[in-house]
Amino acid sequence: xxxxARRRILERLKRVRRADVPLPGELxxxxxFDDPRAKFAEMLRLVGGTPLDxxxxxxxxxxxxxxxxxxxxxxxxxxxxxxxPGTPELDTADDPHALAGADLAVCPAEFWVAExxxxxxxxxxxxxxxxxxxxxxxxxxxxxxxxxxxxxxAYRRIGSIDRPFGGFISGPSKxxxxxxxxVIGAHGARSLxxxxxx
Amino acid sequence: xxxxxxxxxxxxxxxxxxxxxxxxxxxxxKRDRMANALPEWEALRTRAAAxxxxxxxxxxxxxxxxxxxxxxxxxxxxWAETAxxxxxxxxxxxxxxxxxxxxxxxxxxxxxxxLNPYLEKHGIEVxxxxxxERIVQLRKEPPSHIVLPAIHLKKxxxxxxxxxxxxxxxxxxxxxxxxxxxRGHLREKFLAAQAGITGVNFAIAETGGFVVCTNEGNADxxxxxxxxxxxxxxxxxxxPRLEDLGVFTRLxxxxxTGQPVTTYTSHFHAPRPGCELHVVLVDAGRSEIAANPAYRxxxxxxxxxxxxxxxxxxxxxxxxxxxxTVPGPIGSVLxxxxxxxxxxxxxxxxxxxxxxxxxxxxRIPLHHQLLSFRQTLAEKKLIPWTKxxxxxxxxxxxxxxxxxxxxxRLARWWVPKLPRFLVYSRLNAWGKQRExxxxxxxxxxxLYRIEPPDDRRR
Numbered sequence: 001x002x003x004x005a006r007r008r009i010l011e012r013l014k015r016v017r018r019a020d021v022p023l024p025g026e027l028x029x030x031x032x033f034d035d036p037r038a039k040f041a042e043m044l045r046l047v048g049g050t051p052l053d054x055x056x057x058x059x060x061x062x063x064x065x066x067x068x069x070x071x072x073x074x075x076x077x078x079x080x081x082x083x084x085p086g087t088p089e090l091d092t093a094d095d096p097h098a099l100a101g102a103d104l105a106v107c108p109a110e111f112w113v114a115e116x117x118x119x120x121x122x123x124x125x126x127x128x129x130x131x132x133x134x135x136x137x138x139x140x141x142x143x144x145x146x147x148x149x150x151x152x153x154a155y156r157r158i159g160s161i162d163r164p165f166g167g168f169i170s171g172p173s174k175x176x177x178x179x180x181x182x183v184i185g186a187h188g189a190r191s192l193x194x195x196x197x198x
Numbered sequence: 199x200x201x202x203x204x205x206x207x208x209x210x211x212x213x214x215x216x217x218x219x220x221x222x223x224x225x226x227x228k229r230d231r232m233a234n235a236l237p238e239w240e241a242l243r244t245r246a247a248a249x250x251x252x253x254x255x256x257x258x259x260x261x262x263x264x265x266x267x268x269x270x271x272x273x274x275x276x277w278a279e280t281a282x283x284x285x286x287x288x289x290x291x292x293x294x295x296x297x298x299x300x301x302x303x304x305x306x307x308x309x310x311x312x313l314n315p316y317l318e319k320h321g322i323e324v325x326x327x328x329x330x331e332r333i334v335q336l337r338k339e340p341p342s343h344i345v346l347p348a349i350h351l352k353k354x355x356x357x358x359x360x361x362x363x364x365x366x367x368x369x370x371x372x373x374x375x376x377x378x379x380x381r382g383h384l385r386e387k388f389l390a391a392q393a394g395i396t397g398v399n400f401a402i403a404e405t406g407g408f409v410v411c412t413n414e415g416n417a418d419x420x421x422x423x424x425x426x427x428x429x430x431x432x433x434x435x436x437x438p439r440l441e442d443l444g445v446f447t448r449l450x451x452x453x454x455t456g457q458p459v460t461t462y463t464s465h466f467h468a469p470r471p472g473c474e475l476h477v478v479l480v481d482a483g484r485s486e487i488a489a490n491p492a493y494r495x496x497x498x499x500x501x502x503x504x505x506x507x508x509x510x511x512x513x514x515x516x517x518x519x520x521x522x523t524v525p526g527p528i529g530s531v532l533x534x535x536x537x538x539x540x541x542x543x544x545x546x547x548x549x550x551x552x553x554x555x556x557x558x559x560x561r562i563p564l565h566h567q568l569l570s571f572r573q574t575l576a577e578k579k580l581i582p583w584t585k586x587x588x589x590x591x592x593x594x595x596x597x598x599x600x601x602x603x604x605x606x607r608l609a610r611w612w613v614p615k616l617p618r619f620l621v622y623s624r625l626n627a628w629g630k631q632r633e634x635x636x637x638x639x640x641x642x643x644x645l646y647r648i649e650p651p652d653d654r655r656r
Contacts, residue, residue: 002287005481006277009433012485013258021255023438024248028241043458096423100389115448116458129470130422133415133462134388151459152444161405161440164468168447170459173415177330177346179353180221181373186329187381187388188415188462 030150036114037196040147043117047171048184049192051117053144057083060141060197064106069137069191073104077131080106080141096130105135105189109169111146112196113154118170119194120154122163129165133173138189140169144196199540201547205515214352219513221349226507228456229557236452246445247561250498253436254488260403260436261479267406268477271468276478281311284480288313288395288428289320291476295426297322297392301384303410303417304328305397306344306501307430307480310523313395324395325387327416329380336363342517344524345454345503350516384416394420398431399500400446401477404439407467408477411450411460418464425473429466433484434497446500449559454502483536492574493567496531498560505554505564511547520544527554527564534571542580545571603643610637 033039041051054060061083064070070084077099078086084106090099099105107126109119119140123129132138148154158166173188184190209215233239253260265275278284284307292300300317302308302324314324314335326335330347334340336359341347348356357371366379396417401408408429410417421427437443451457469475488494506512506526517525522533522541530548533541545568554564575581576589595601613621614637622629640648 002277005279005283008279009277009479009481009485010258010261012481013261013433013488016485016489017258018255021251023252024245027444028238028245030238031236047457047461097389100385113459118459118463128422130419133418133422150444151448152441155441155444158440161407161465161467164470165464165466167418167462167464168459170457170461170463172461173413174461175329175377175414176455177328177333177348178356178373178376179351180224180346180349181353183374183377185381186377186414186416187327187384187419 027152030152031115032149033114036147036149037144039114040112040117043115044171044192044194045117047117048174049117049171049194052193052195054195054197057197060195064139064195067139067193069104069139069193073137075102076104076106077102077128077135078106079126079131080108083141084139091127093128096128096134099128099131099134102131102135104137104139105131106139106141107132109140109142109194111148111154111157112142112194113148113151113168115150116168116170117194118154118168120158120166120168122166124163132167132169133188135189137191137193138169138172139193139195141195141197144198199521199543201515201519201543204519204521205511205547208516208519209514215514215516217352218350218516222507222513225346225455226504226557229453229504229507230456232452232456232458236448242445242449243559243561246449246559247495247498249437249442249445250495250560252438253434254494254497256438257433257436257485257488260438261433263403264401264406264436265479267404269406271406272475273406273468274474274476276476278478278480278482281480281482284311284430284478284482285313285316287478288430289317289322291426291428292317292322292393293320295393297426299387299391300324300393300395301327301387301391301416301420301424302395303397303412303420304331304347305395305430306523307397307432308395309341311430311480311482313430325384325391327384327387327414327420328412329377329414329416332380332384333359336360340518340523342525343503343506344501350518388419388423391420391424393424393426393428394422395428395430396421398429398435398477399450400443401431401436402438402440402443403436405467407465408435409443409447410464410466411447411462412464413455413457413461415462418462421466422470425470426476427466427469427474428476428478430478430480433479433481434488434499450500450502453504453557453559487535490535492570493531493535495562496528496535496567498562499528499532500560502559504557504559508553508557510549510551510553515547520547527568528562531562531564531567531571534575538575538578538580542575545569545575546581603641606641610639610641613637 077090172192175186333348342350353371360366512526530544
């Protein structure tokens with residue numbers, strides 16, 4: 001059935017193919033922020049997240065140890081164990097359902113985007129990608145030197161995708177489905193801290 | 199169906215109509231704030247429209263490319279010609295793996311195909327996991343808006359629905375409390391699900407992957423726990439290259455809800471280790487639209503809902519008045535394209551104000567399409583005979599100088615002498631809910647003759 005459908009759909013579409021419609025050329029000039037670091041922090045706050053900037057990993061370790069979401073967490077899944085030690089059976093879980101009780105996930109991210117407070121995360125160093133969405137709270141650790149001005153820049157950085165999963169995360173989970181009232185913590189993380197190191 | 203009759207029902211509650219109008223206008227204002235903050239906004243819209251024009255012109259090649267790339271990454275690609283084929287493919291996938299519990303994130307395509315009732319009929323539990331969609335699912339209603347499915351409901355009504363189905367406190371209506379209750383309820387469903395179904399916001403021919411955007415994170419939860427992910431997409435969702443996402447991710451959330459980007463913009467390019475990833479490509483009338491030069495730009499739509507939020511008719515008549523999966527201006531084009539007989543009244547649910555065309559991030563000429571649809575429908579004799587005959591006579595009258603002058607003279611003389619009940623009778627739609635302006639004593643022509651323009655007085 002699916003083979004016949006494929007053939008018929010493609011046949012119909014080939015009949016109306018137009019070779020004279022080109023792809024657009026150069027990108028339009030895009031906005032440039034004088035202080036991209038500050039813009040990211042401003043946008044992340046706007047979408048309900050908390051930006052944290054530290055000089056190096058030692059400073060990050062000390063600062064994270066004091067953070068209430070870390071101190072209060074009983075079960076932690078951590079893919080950045082040198083900064084926040086995780087609960088061992090969670091970090092190596094084969095079944096994503098094992099993370100159901102995770103209070104906190106600490107995950108590495110690849111770069112940040114100034115225009116919208118988003119952070120690009122892939123499953124390269126994340127054992128269970130569900131940790132990004134299932135844990136009650138989320139901390140993302142990103143190198144301060146790795147960033148993009150806006151999304152065009154971001155996709156240029158990504159270049160090509162070689163991982164099953166990659167995503168931009170901009171703030172904690174949210175909804176406004178009941179009378180347009182913003183509620184933070186719909187299904188995913190109730191809070192998001194983005195720690196930029198360096 | 200008649201939009202005007204349905205709209206009458208909605209506007210009978212004037213207070214609710216005003217509330218609905220304001221709730222949507224609030225979203226429109228948020229969109230404006232975001233759009234105005236980007237100097238390149240108009241250039242982005244132009245670029246998005248140009249990319250979509252390319253896609254519509256080369257859809258066959260792009261689909262083949264997407265399929266090849268996706269298969270190379272271990273994604274199974276299925277093709278469905280009709281909504282029924284789509285539903286059957288999904289059911290077969292679930293059945294053959296013994297799945298009886300499914301979580302689903304928002305997908306207007308599966309709404310369009312009526313997948314939920316189909317799966318339920320075959321003994322599969324389908325839980326909509328977007329909060330707004332879960333609310334309307336529990337109430338056995340369709341969504342009234344494509345981005346804000348429960349925008350027609352007040353929080354007290356949501357509270358009552360949740361009391362009945364989720365056991366929340368009677369009378370509770372605090373959105374924070376209700377969302378928390380739904381979070382707990384849906385977590386159980388996520389953890390118990392054996393498969394996750396999502397829609398697709400964008401698919402990329404170059405890479406063979408696809409992108410799903412949500413604010414709640416429900417799509418990601420739904421497909422990161424169970425071993426099977428089925429993504430259902432209309433064939434028009436393709437983009438040629440990864441870099442094109444730069445344009446569309448910047449436009450989508452700003453246009454939809456006035457956010458700088460969706461909270462979760464997730465790219466899926468292969469199944470999780472040991473798991474399955476399926477994509478169902480659905481035509482269901484899209485290839486016909488691609489072949490229709492007058493309306494093919496309707497395929498540009500990225501389902502942001504901006505045209506609904508700005509539409510003076512949608513805001514005051516509610517999503518249900520359209521009786522169509524996609525309501526509002528874009529729904530008034532897509533509906534009659536699919537079923538002209540059923541949706542003949544939708545192109546008239548429009549004041550031709552053009553606001554939808556102004557906000558559309560992919561530059562669909564919505565109000566032009568709606569206007570030209572009126573002509574198409576009249577030619578097909580799909581509008582009421584009273585309107586057809588009336589339009590023909592009016593056309594003749596306006597096309598002839600003497601008939602026009604005579605009609606004007608008669609109207610100026612007669613109408614003020616007619617009793618009120620005749621002028622404001624059912625035959626005169628212009629007299630409904632408003633007072634007509636008083637008839638002038640003289641026509642413009644006559645005034646011009648008596649008092650020609652005097653350059654000296656300027």
